[in-house]
Amino acid sequence: MKIFRMRNILILFVASCFVNAGAQVGELLPGQLVVSGSVSVNQDVNDILGNEAGLDDKVVNADSTIKLEYTLNAQGGPIGLNSTQMCSNNIYLYRVYLHSNAPNDIMVEAQTLEGSGTAIPPYPLGPSQATLYPGAATYDASPLPDRTLTSSSASFVEIPNDAQFAKKIFEFVGCRTQIPINFRVTSGVSAPNNSSVDIYYTIVGSLLQ
Amino acid sequence: MVKWFVSLTLLLVGITMFAQGDDTFDASSVSGVLNSEQQTVVPLAINLLDFAILDVEPDPGARVDMGGIPSSLEAGMAISSGFGSNGLVDESLYLNFSARGNGQQYVVRAYANMPIPDEVQITVVPIPEITGNGEVGTAVSDPVVLGTFGSEEVIITGIGSGYTGNGYTGYKLRYEVIASGGVSLDPSFEIIYEIIAQ
Numbered sequence: 001m002k003i004f005r006m007r008n009i010l011i012l013f014v015a016s017c018f019v020n021a022g023a024q025v026g027e028l029l030p031g032q033l034v035v036s037g038s039v040s041v042n043q044d045v046n047d048i049l050g051n052e053a054g055l056d057d058k059v060v061n062a063d064s065t066i067k068l069e070y071t072l073n074a075q076g077g078p079i080g081l082n083s084t085q086m087c088s089n090n091i092y093l094y095r096v097y098l099h100s101n102a103p104n105d106i107m108v109e110a111q112t113l114e115g116s117g118t119a120i121p122p123y124p125l126g127p128s129q130a131t132l133y134p135g136a137a138t139y140d141a142s143p144l145p146d147r148t149l150t151s152s153s154a155s156f157v158e159i160p161n162d163a164q165f166a167k168k169i170f171e172f173v174g175c176r177t178q179i180p181i182n183f184r185v186t187s188g189v190s191a192p193n194n195s196s197v198d199i200y201y202t203i204v205g206s207l208l209q
Numbered sequence: 210m211v212k213w214f215v216s217l218t219l220l221l222v223g224i225t226m227f228a229q230g231d232d233t234f235d236a237s238s239v240s241g242v243l244n245s246e247q248q249t250v251v252p253l254a255i256n257l258l259d260f261a262i263l264d265v266e267p268d269p270g271a272r273v274d275m276g277g278i279p280s281s282l283e284a285g286m287a288i289s290s291g292f293g294s295n296g297l298v299d300e301s302l303y304l305n306f307s308a309r310g311n312g313q314q315y316v317v318r319a320y321a322n323m324p325i326p327d328e329v330q331i332t333v334v335p336i337p338e339i340t341g342n343g344e345v346g347t348a349v350s351d352p353v354v355l356g357t358f359g360s361e362e363v364i365i366t367g368i369g370s371g372y373t374g375n376g377y378t379g380y381k382l383r384y385e386v387i388a389s390g391g392v393s394l395d396p397s398f399e400i401i402y403e404i405i406a407q
Contacts, residue, residue, distance in 0.1 A: 040253065100253070
C-alpha cells in the first residue's frame with residue numbers, strides 16, 4: 001500500500017512539473033526577436049606576436065556590431081495598441097541563450113554587460129512618461145524585478161556547440177532594444193584560415209512570478 | 210512492473226528538467242510556434258592567419274657554455290682528447306614552435322651567425338620530447354654539421370599545423386663540439402634557428 005502511495009506521489013510531482021512549465025509559457029503574447037549587425041574575427045600579426053612559441057593559438061577579440069532586441073507585436077482591432085503600449089501593458093521575463101555550430105578547435109565566447117540596452121518603455125519612467133505608459137508605471141511600483149538586463153557573468157561565457165545545451169548569456173525584464181553582444185574566439189592551430197560559424201540566438205519568455 | 214517503470218521514467222524526466230536549471234536550454238527544437246520561444250541565426254566570420262613561430266628555451270637565457278680545461282686532460286696531448294671521443298656534449302636547450310599551415314608545410318633550419326673555424330666542428334640533432342599536439346614534423350636522425358649563413362641545414366621537416374609544448378619540451382637540442390686545436394669561438398657566436406615554408 002505504501003509503495004502505491006509513493007508511486008502516486010511521484011506521478012503527481014512529475015505531472016505538476018509539466019503543468020507548471022506549460023502555465024509559465026502558454027499565456028505570452030507574440031513578439032519579434034531581431035538580431036542585427038555583424039560579427040567577425042580578423043587575426044592580425046600583432047595577435048600572433050603575442051603568442052608563445054610551443055603553445056596553441058590563443059584568443060582573438062571579435063569586431064561585433066551585433067544588437068539584439070525583443071518587442072511585442074502591435075495589436076490591431078478597434079482598440080489598436082502599438083508595440084510600445086503592448087510592452088507597457090505586458091511585462092515578461094526573457095532569457096537569451098546562445099549556441100553555435102563551431103568545430104571543436106574553435107571556441108566562441110560571448111558577453112553582454114549588466115544593464116545594457118534600452119528598455120521599452122523607458123526605465124525608469126519620468127513623471128511625464130508615467131501617464132503615457134500606465135501599465136509600466138504600475139509594474140515599476142510593484143515589488144517585481146526591475147525592468148533591466150542581468151548578465152550571466154561579468155566576463156565572457158563559452159557558447160557551446162551543442163544545441164541541446166544552449167547557454168544563457170543574459171536575461172531581461174520587459175521589452176528591450178539595442179542590446180550589444182561582444183564576442184571573442186579562441187582558435188586552435190588546426191582551425192582553417194577562413195570559416196563561418198553560425199551563432200544561434202534563442203529567446204525564451206516566461207511569466208514573472 | 211510496467212507501472213513502476215513508467216513512474217521511474219517520469220521521475221527521471223522531472224529530475225532532468227530541474228537539474229538543467231535556467232543556465233542552459235535545449236534549443237534543438239525551437240519551432241517559433243510558441244510565443245514564448247524564438248530563434249534566429251547570424252553567422253560569425255573567422256579570418257585567421259597562417260603563421261609559424263619558434264624559440265629556444267630557456268627564454269631568455271638560451272646559452273650554452275662549453276670548454277674549459279677538462280680534468281682528464283693529459284699533458285702533451287691535444288686539448289680535445291680530454292673531452293672524450295664525442296667531444297663536448299650539451300643537451301640543456303629545447304626548441305619550441307607553433308604553426309598553422311592549412312596545407313602549407315614548414316621546416317626548421319639551423320646555421321651559425323659567423324664562419325666556424327676549420328678546427329671546430331659543431332653538430333646538432335633535435336630529439337623529440339613533444340608534449341604539444343598536431344603535425345610537429347620529423348627531426349633528422351643523424352647529427353647535422355652546422356655551417357654559416359648561405360649553408361643552412363634543415364633539421365626538422367614536415368611541420369604542418371601543430372605545437373610542440375612550451376618550455377623544457379618540444380625538441381631537445383643535442384650539441385656536440387669537437388675542437389682539434391686550441392681555437393675558441395668568438396664570444397658573439399650564435400646558432401640561429403628559423404622556421405620557414407617548405
